Each structure stands twice: as structure tokens, then as C-alpha cells.
Amino acid sequence: MNAILTIIHIFGFITVGFSGLMVTCLLTALMSDDGASSAFLQSTVITFLSGVFMYVATLHRPKKVSRQSGFLLVAATWSLIPVFCTLPLVLYLPEISFIEAYFETVSGLTTTGATILTGIDNLPMSINLWRHELNWIAGMGIIIFAVAILPILGIGGMQLYIAESPGTVKDADLPPRIAQTAKALWMVYAGITVACILSLRLVGMTWFDAICHAFSAMSLGGFSTHDSSVGFFDSVPIEVVLTIFQLIAAINFATHFIVFKKRTLRPYLKDMEATSFLMLVLGSCVMTAAVLWHAGTYPDFLTALRHATFNLVTIATDCGFASQDFNRWPIFVPMWMLFLSCLSASSGSTGGGIRMIRTIILLKQARLEFLKFIHPSAIQLMKIGDTIVGDNIITSVTGFIFLYFISIVILVFTLLFSGLDFITAFSAIIACFNNAGPGLGQVGPASNFASLNDFQMGVCIFAMLLGRVQIFSIVILFVPEFWRK
Numbered sequence: 001m002n003a004i005l006t007i008i009h010i011f012g013f014i015t016v017g018f019s020g021l022m023v024t025c026l027l028t029a030l031m032s033d034d035g036a037s038s039a040f041l042q043s044t045v046i047t048f049l050s051g052v053f054m055y056v057a058t059l060h061r062p063k064k065v066s067r068q069s070g071f072l073l074v075a076a077t078w079s080l081i082p083v084f085c086t087l088p089l090v091l092y093l094p095e096i097s098f099i100e101a102y103f104e105t106v107s108g109l110t111t112t113g114a115t116i117l118t119g120i121d122n123l124p125m126s127i128n129l130w131r132h133e134l135n136w137i138a139g140m141g142i143i144i145f146a147v148a149i150l151p152i153l154g155i156g157g158m159q160l161y162i163a164e165s166p167g168t169v170k171d172a173d174l175p176p177r178i179a180q181t182a183k184a185l186w187m188v189y190a191g192i193t194v195a196c197i198l199s200l201r202l203v204g205m206t207w208f209d210a211i212c213h214a215f216s217a218m219s220l221g222g223f224s225t226h227d228s229s230v231g232f233f234d235s236v237p238i239e240v241v242l243t244i245f246q247l248i249a250a251i252n253f254a255t256h257f258i259v260f261k262k263r264t265l266r267p268y269l270k271d272m273e274a275t276s277f278l279m280l281v282l283g284s285c286v287m288t289a290a291v292l293w294h295a296g297t298y299p300d301f302l303t304a305l306r307h308a309t310f311n312l313v314t315i316a317t318d319c320g321f322a323s324q325d326f327n328r329w330p331i332f333v334p335m336w337m338l339f340l341s342c343l344s345a346s347s348g349s350t351g352g353g354i355r356m357i358r359t360i361i362l363l364k365q366a367r368l369e370f371l372k373f374i375h376p377s378a379i380q381l382m383k384i385g386d387t388i389v390g391d392n393i394i395t396s397v398t399g400f401i402f403l404y405f406i407s408i409v410i411l412v413f414t415l416l417f418s419g420l421d422f423i424t425a426f427s428a429i430i431a432c433f434n435n436a437g438p439g440l441g442q443v444g445p446a447s448n449f450a451s452l453n454d455f456q457m458g459v460c461i462f463a464m465l466l467g468r469v470q471i472f473s474i475v476i477l478f479v480p481e482f483w484r485k
Contacts, residue, residue, distance in 0.1 A: 005058045007073050012054025014077060018084060019048035021133055025088065025126040034124035036092045043087035050084065068483060074473045078465055082106045088130055099454045106461050108134030110468035111350060113222020113320030113437035114460070116450040120227050125208060128225045132212040135221025139350040140182075140189050140253070185253045188260060193218045196245045203237035217245045220350045222320025222437040229445065230310070231323040239310040239323060250277060250317040252348035272384055273346040273356045281316050281344055285309040288333045295330045308333070316340035318351040320437015327444030334440055338427060341436040352435035352467050354404055358397045360384065365394055403471045408433055411463050418456050428452075432463035 026040035085108070086101035093101075100116045107114045108131055120128065193214055200210035209225055216223045226232035230242060248256070251274045258267045268274050289305040298304040307324045314321040315337040326334045343359040345351020361382070368380045382389040408429055415425035420442070427439030428449070438445040443452070449460065466474055476482050 005060075006069055007076055008054050009058035010073060011076060011080065012051045012056075012058065014081065015047060015051030015054065015084060017051075018081060019044050019051060021137060022047060022088065022130070024133065025130045028129050029124060029126035032125045034126055036088070036124040036126045039088050039091035040126060040130075042091055043084075046087060047084045071473050071476055071482075074469055075477060078109065078469055082109055085109065085130075085134060088127065092124070092127060097454070099457055100450070103449065103457045103461055104131070105134060106464050108132075108221065108223060109138045110435050110464040111135055111138050111219045111221040111318075111352070112432060112435040112464045112468075113216070114432060114439075114443070114464075115223065115448050116457070118227060118448070118450065120225060121232075123225075128212060129208075131223045132215040132221070132225075135219040135223050136193070136215035139215075139219030139221065139249075140185060184257055188253055188256050189218065191260075192245070192248060192256070196241070199241045199245070200238065203241050204235055205233070205238060213242065214245070216321070217242050217319065218249050218350065220246065220249050220317055220319040220345070220352075220435075222314070224321065229322045230314075234323075236306060239306070242321065243310055243313050246313055246317045246319050246321075247278065247281070249319075250345045250349045250351045252346040253350075254348050255346075271346075272360060276360060277344055277346055277356050281313060281340065284316065284336065284340060285312050288312055288336060291330060291333055297329055312337050312340070315436055315438075316344045318345055318353060318434050318436040320431075322438055322445035325444065325446040327440050327446060334427075338430045338434075338436070338439070341430065341434040352433075354401060357384070358401060361389060361394060361397045362401060364389075365398070400471060403475060404433075407463075407466060407471060411459060414459050415456060418453070418459070420452075420456065428456075428460055429463050432460045433467040435464060435467050 022040055022044040026037060026044055029035075029037035029040050082102055082105040085105035086098065089096065089101040089104060090098060096104075096116070103114075103116055106112075113135070117123070196214035196217055197210045200214055201207060205213065212223070212225050213230075215221070224230065224232075230239060233239075251268070252271065255267050255271045255274060259265060285305065285308055289301060289308040292298055292308055293301045293304040298307065310321075310323050311326050312333075313319075315334075318341050326337070341353055343354045343356060345353055345355060347355045347357045349355075361384070364382050364384075368382060371378065371380055382394065411429045411433070412426050415428060416422065420428070424439065424441030424443055427441060428443045431437055431439040431443070438448075443449050449457065452460065
């Protein structure tokens with residue numbers, strides 16, 4: 001019971017924070033007179049009062065967050081905060097159901113970028129801003145944000161940080177305390193976002209489009225202010241800017257912080273994750289461009305390279321923009337893009353999937369197994385850079401990857417059972433589980449997830465949540481031993 005009170009107390013504080021985000025959209029609605037001010041006013045009041053009630057009613061809760069409470073708070077935050085975030089959509093767009101609104105807000109807060117909305121170009125400015133705010137605030141994680149403000153409440157946040165970022169977390173040259181670390185990363189995140197906004201404005205976007213697309217690019221969230229996504233602009237400079245910032249967002253923000261702190265690019269070269277990620281993704285851009293050119297999809301190699309690069313980078317980094325209907329490309333290319341979405345993004349970035357560090361560890365472990373066959377008596381240690389990787393981390397990575405693939409298999413079969421064709425079911429789960437946005441078939445970039453029924457949307461919602469909290473944080477809650485003292 002004490003753990004529940006603590007969770008309700010922290011959750012109430014976070015809910016109040018989200019009511020503050022709604023205020024920015026309320027002001028936008030009033031200034032632009034876009035017709036959504038009433039929806040945001042009601043949403044703000046309901047969310048604020050609910051948060052205050054939960055916070056005040058649990059003032060006498062225990063001040064220590066247990067390990068169990070930390071993981072439970074992760075699950076509660078990611079699954080329940082979207083309920084409040086649906087209010088502006090439900091109140092302004094009564095034609096959409098709750099499950100559709102919940103899908104949209106979960107997609108925003110998990111930085112998936114999948115949508116059920118049509119006519120996005122004609123939505124009120126404040127509604128579009130709300131969708132992109134959800135992307136941006138979730139980019140570094142609701143839980144990292146909570147960790148940064150938890151010291152204000154007198155509550156330690158280490159359990160939450162561990163729950164949000166399981167596995168290998170880089171801490172070299174970072175501030176020693178978790179709250180300071182979170183604040184430092186947020187400063188880097190906000191600073192690069194401002195740079196992205198200014199860059200997009202310089203290459204021709206309006207201020208509003210620049211802000212929204214920068215929020216999406218830096219969070220790797222993929223929402224756009226247009227139905228045709230980035231294809232609406234048909235601009236090479238815009239695609240180049242977004243490509244660069246998506247690549248930046250998919251690299252560990254701890255590495256960015258060290259680069260800014262030391263004022264040298266050398267940390268990027270020493271980061272095996274970053275170099276492996278860039279080599280894999282940029283090499284894939286050239287390869288897929290050659291495939292598209294050879295197939296006659298585009299008349300010349302440069303055109304093929306332009307479209308292959310932007311669309312492959314946006315899916316590989318788990319962002320989810322689109323400039324072309326890659327559903328019509330030779331099947332090898334979009335399937336390769338979805339494959340990259342599973343493993344490309346770095347740990348400590350705003351991307352999803354397995355993460356590159358786990359891929360590297362698994363490949364190195366496979367190499368060590370081969371060496372054991374050749375030299376049975378040799379003692380082989382795995383290293384990432386200068387750091388020795390312990391057996392506990394290798395075991396954790398192996399277990400994670402097994403859970404990752406078995407979860408995808410189960411969810412794909414669930415959608416197949418519901419009546420979807422294989423390409424749609426498979427790509428929808430891959431896209432949602434990796435928080436990558438559009439899939440193929442019925443959920444391709446030229447359409448969206450609105451064609452799915454409520455059950456199928458529910459499965460995709462669960463996939464988004466499971467992918468965002470990295471599986472262990474959810475699965476551990478169903479292990480009886482975890483709750484025993």
C-alpha cells in the first residue's frame with residue numbers, strides 16, 4: 001500500500017506538469033483563434049485538478065522509492081499519462097473514439113509517429129502543436145524528466161533511471177548525480193533542438209513547421225503537420241537538414257554532452273556505437289539507392305540516392321517521417337529499412353529497438369564462441385573500447401534479445417489471427433515495437449493506422465509501450481519473485 005501511495009504521489013506531480021504543457025497549446029489556440037481553445041481549457045483544468053488531487057491526497061506517503069516502485073511507476077506513467085493527453089483530441093474531434101485518441105497519444109509519447117488522423121493539414125495549430133509537444137517531451141523520456149525533478153520532492157531517482165535505461169549506460173565524464181546527469185542531457189537536447197529549428201527556418205520552413213518538425217526530428221517521433229509528411233515540402237535542403245539532425249538524435253546524448261564539454265569531436269570517433277551506427281546506415285543508403293536505380297524506380301542514381309537516404313535514415317533511426325511512398329519500392333528496400341530500425345539507434349539516444357550496443361555485444365559474443373572452438377583453453381574477454389564487458393551484461397543482453405524477438409513473434413501472430421495480411425501485420429508490429437512509425441501494406445507511408453479495428457489498434461498500442469520501456473520493465477512486473485522482499 002505504501003508503494004502505491006508513493007507512485008500516486010509522483011504520478012500526480014507528473015500529471016500537473018502535463019497540464020502545464022497544455023497551457024502552451026491553450027495560449028496558441030487563443031492567439032491563433034483556431035477554435036480549439038475550449039478543448040484545451042477543459043483539458044488543462046481536468047488534468048491539473050486530477051494531478052493536484054493525487055499529489056495532495058498522498059502527501060504523507062513514504063519518501064523512499066523502492067526498486068519495485070520504480071519499475072511500476074515506469075509502467076504506470078507510460079500507460080496512464082496518455083489517458084490525460086487524449087482529452088484535447090477527444091474534446092475537439094468527437095468523431096474519433098477513445099481508443100483512436102489513445103493510440104495517437106501513445107504514439108506521440110512513445111515517439112513512434114504512427115497516426116490514425118487524416119486531414120492533418122487542416123487541424124488547428126494548437127492540436128498539431130500538442131502532438132509534437134508529446135513527441136518532444138518524451139524524446140529523452142518522461143522518466144528522465146521525472147528523475148530531474150524528483151529531488152525537488154525529496155525522492156531519489158536512481159531506480160527510475162535504471163528502469164528506463166537497462167543494460168549498458170555510459171557515464172564517463174557525466175555529472176556524478178543522476179539528477180545532474182538528467183539536467184545536463186536535457187540541456188544538450190534542448191540546445192540541439194533550437195539549432196534544428198533555426199536550420200529548418202533558414203532552408204524555407206515557416207516558424208511553426210520548423211518548430212514542429214524539429215520537435216519530431218530530435219525526439220525521433222515522426223509526427224508531421226502534413227498528411228504527406230516531409231514529402232509536402234519536396235525540398236532537398238529540408239531533407240538534408242532533417243537527415244543530419246535525425247542522425248544526431250540517434251547517437252547517445254551522453255556522447256554529445258562530452259563533445260560539448262571537451263569541445264572536440266574525438267568522443268564521436270571513440271564511441272563504437274556511434275561509428276558503427278553511421279557506417280551501417282550511410283552504407284545502406286548507398287546500397288539501397290543502387291537497388292532503386294537498378295530497378296528503374298528513379299531515372300538516375302542521384303535522385304535514387306536522395307530519396308533512399310532520407311527515407312532509410314528516418315526509418316533506421318526510428319523517427320518515421322516519409323518523403324516518398326516506399327511501400328511501392330522493390331520489397332528488399334523497405335524490408336531492409338525495417339530491419340535497420342530494429343538495431344541501429346544508440347543507447348542513450350531517442351531511438352528504439354534493440355540498440356546498437358546490444359547488437360555489438362551479441363556479435364562479439366558470437367565471435368568469442370567461434371574462438372572457443374579453435375582455442376578451447378584460451379581465456380577470452382569481451383571489450384567495448386577499453387571497457388571489459390562482464391558476463392552479467394552479456395547474459396542480460398542475450399535475455400533481452402530473446403524477449404525482443406519472441407514478443408514480436410507473438411504480437412505478429414496475434415494480428416494475423418485478427419485477420420490482417422502478413423505484410424501489414426509484420427510491418428505494423430516492427431514499426432510499433434521499434435517506435436519507428438509507418439509500416440507497409442495497409443499501414444504504409446501513403447496511408448495510416450486508421451484502417452485497423454479497435455483490437456488491432458490495442459495490439460499495436462501494447463507493442464509501442466512494450467518497445468518504449470525496453471520489455472524488461474514490463475515483463476518484470478509479472479514475475480512473482482520480483483515482489484518478494
